[in-house]
Amino acid sequence: MPNLLAKGRLARWSGVAGVSLVTLTTMAGTVLAAAAEHAPNAAHGGEHASGGLPQLNPANFPTQIFWLALTFGVLYHLMSKKALPRVAEVLEARQERISRDLAKAAQLKEEAEAVLAQVEQSLAGARAEALTLIGQTSAEIEANTQSRQAALTADLAARLTAAEASIASAKDQAIANIRTTSADIARDIASRLAGVEVDAAQAEAAVAAVIEERR
Amino acid sequence: MDPLHQFQINPLFQIVLGGYDVSFTNSALFMVVAVALIYALLVVGMANKSMVPGRLQSLAEMAYEFVAGLVRDNAGHDAKPYFPFVFSIFMFVLIGNMIGMIPYTFTFTSHIIVTFALAATVFVFVTILALLKHGLHFFSFFMPHGAPVALAPILIPIEVISYVMRPVSLSIRLFANMMAGHTMLKVFAGFTVLMISGLGALGFVTGLVPLAINIALTGFEFLVAFLQAYVFSILTCLYIRDALELH
Numbered sequence: 001m002p003n004l005l006a007k008g009r010l011a012r013w014s015g016v017a018g019v020s021l022v023t024l025t026t027m028a029g030t031v032l033a034a035a036a037e038h039a040p041n042a043a044h045g046g047e048h049a050s051g052g053l054p055q056l057n058p059a060n061f062p063t064q065i066f067w068l069a070l071t072f073g074v075l076y077h078l079m080s081k082k083a084l085p086r087v088a089e090v091l092e093a094r095q096e097r098i099s100r101d102l103a104k105a106a107q108l109k110e111e112a113e114a115v116l117a118q119v120e121q122s123l124a125g126a127r128a129e130a131l132t133l134i135g136q137t138s139a140e141i142e143a144n145t146q147s148r149q150a151a152l153t154a155d156l157a158a159r160l161t162a163a164e165a166s167i168a169s170a171k172d173q174a175i176a177n178i179r180t181t182s183a184d185i186a187r188d189i190a191s192r193l194a195g196v197e198v199d200a201a202q203a204e205a206a207v208a209a210v211i212e213e214r215r
Numbered sequence: 216m217d218p219l220h221q222f223q224i225n226p227l228f229q230i231v232l233g234g235y236d237v238s239f240t241n242s243a244l245f246m247v248v249a250v251a252l253i254y255a256l257l258v259v260g261m262a263n264k265s266m267v268p269g270r271l272q273s274l275a276e277m278a279y280e281f282v283a284g285l286v287r288d289n290a291g292h293d294a295k296p297y298f299p300f301v302f303s304i305f306m307f308v309l310i311g312n313m314i315g316m317i318p319y320t321f322t323f324t325s326h327i328i329v330t331f332a333l334a335a336t337v338f339v340f341v342t343i344l345a346l347l348k349h350g351l352h353f354f355s356f357f358m359p360h361g362a363p364v365a366l367a368p369i370l371i372p373i374e375v376i377s378y379v380m381r382p383v384s385l386s387i388r389l390f391a392n393m394m395a396g397h398t399m400l401k402v403f404a405g406f407t408v409l410m411i412s413g414l415g416a417l418g419f420v421t422g423l424v425p426l427a428i429n430i431a432l433t434g435f436e437f438l439v440a441f442l443q444a445y446v447f448s449i450l451t452c453l454y455i456r457d458a459l460e461l462h
Contacts, residue, residue, distance in 0.1 A: 053222065072336075084302060
C-alpha cells in the first residue's frame with residue numbers, strides 16, 4: 001500500500017483543519033447549548049428531571065462537547081502525527097522487503113534458468129558429438145566389412161576356378177588313362193581269345209571310336 | 216431499575232470554564248479511556264515494528280488497512296490526506312461503542328449531543344473542503360447535471376435540504392442505534408429481576424427466557440456496535456468523495 005500519509009500540502013492543511021473544526025463545532029455547540037439551557041431549566045425546575053431522557057438534558061451538553069472536542073482533537077493529533085505514520089512505515093517496510101525478496105527470487109530463477117540452458121546446450125553438444133562418432137564408426141565398420149567380403153568373394157571365386165580346372169584336368173587324364181588301359185585290355189583280350197596280335201595304335205583308335213560312339 | 220439510568224451523566228470533578236459547566240463526567244472519562252485504548256493499540260502494538268507481526272500488531276495493522284481500504288474504495292484516491300480523519304472517527308466511534316458493551320461502563324455514543332457534534336464536524340469539514348477545492352462552483356452541487364432548468368426551483372431546495380440534513384441523519388442513526396440497543400438490554404435484564412422478585416422460585420425458571428433473549432441481543436449489539444462505526448465512517452468517506460468530485 002502506498003503511503004497514505006504523504007506529507008503534502010493537503011495533509012498539513014487537513015491536520016490544522018481537523019483540530020480547528022472540532023474547536024469550531026465545540027464553540028457553536030456550546031453557544032447553542034447555553035441558549036437552550038436557560039429555557040428548559042426554567043420549565044423543569046430541577047437538574048435531574050424525572051422521566052426525561054438524560055440525552056436531551058441541555059445541562060449536559062457543554063461538558064460533553066468540551067470533552068469530545070478535547071479527546072477527539074487529541075486522538076486526531078496522535079493518529080495523524082504519531083501512530084498512523086508508524087503503521088505506514090512498518091507496512092511500507094514489509095512491502096519493500098517482500099518486493100525485494102520477490103525480485104531476488106526472480107533473479108535467482110533467471111540464473112538457474114541460464115545454468116539449465118547451459119547444461120542443456122552442453123548436453124546437446126555431447127549428444128551431437130556422440131552421434132557423429134557413432135556414424136563415423138559404423139561407416140568404418142561397414143567399409144571394412146565390405147572390403148573383407150569382397151576379398152573373400154574373390155578368393156572363393158579363384159579357388160573355385162582352380163578347383164574346377166584341376167577337376168577338368170583330372171578328368172581328361174582319367175579319360176586318357178581309360179583309353180590306354182582299355183586299348184591294352186582289348187589287345188590282351190584279342191591275343192588271348194583269338195590269338196590275334198593287334199597293333200597298339202589300331203587298338204587305341206578302335207577304343208577311341210567306341211568311346212566317341214557311346215558318349 | 217430505570218432502563219435509562221445508564222445514560223445519566225455523573226460529574227466526577229466539577230470544572231467550570233468561562234461560565235460553562237465542563238465537569239469531567241463519566242462520559243468524559245470513557246472518551247479519555249477510548250482515546251487511551253486506541254493510542255495504546257497503535258503505539259504499543261506497533262512498538263516492535265516487526266516484519267512478522269504479533270497479535271497486537273496484526274490488530275493495529277488490520278485496523279489501519281481496513282480503514283485505508285474504506286477510504287480508497289469510497290472516497291477515491293484523492294482522499295488520502297483525509298485518511299487520519301476517517302481513521303480517528305472510525306476508531307473513536309468503534310471503541311466508544313465497544314466500551315459500552317462492558318457492564319458498568321458508559322456509552323458516550325448513545326448521547327445525541329456527542330454523535331451530533333461528531334457528525335457536525337464531518338459536515339463542516341466536508342463543506343469547507345468542497346469550498347476550498349471548488350470555490351463557488353461548489354454550489355452547482357445542488358443542481359443535478361442534466362436536469363431541466365424548469366425544475367430548478369424544486370430541485371435546488373430538495374438538494375439543499377438533503378445536504379443540510381446529512382449531519383442530522385448521520386448523528387441520529389448512531390445515537391438511536393446505541394440508545395435503543397442498550398435500553399433493550401436493560402429492559403430484558405429488568406424482566407428477569409422482576410420475575411425472580413415477583414414469582415419467587417418459579418421466577419428463576421421463567422426468568423431464563425428474557426435472559427436467553429438478552430444473550431442473543433448482546434451478540435446482536437456487538438454487531439451493531441461495529442456496523443454503526445462502519446456506517447458512520449463509510450458515509451464520511453462518501454461525503455468526502457462528494458466534496459472532492461462534486462458528483
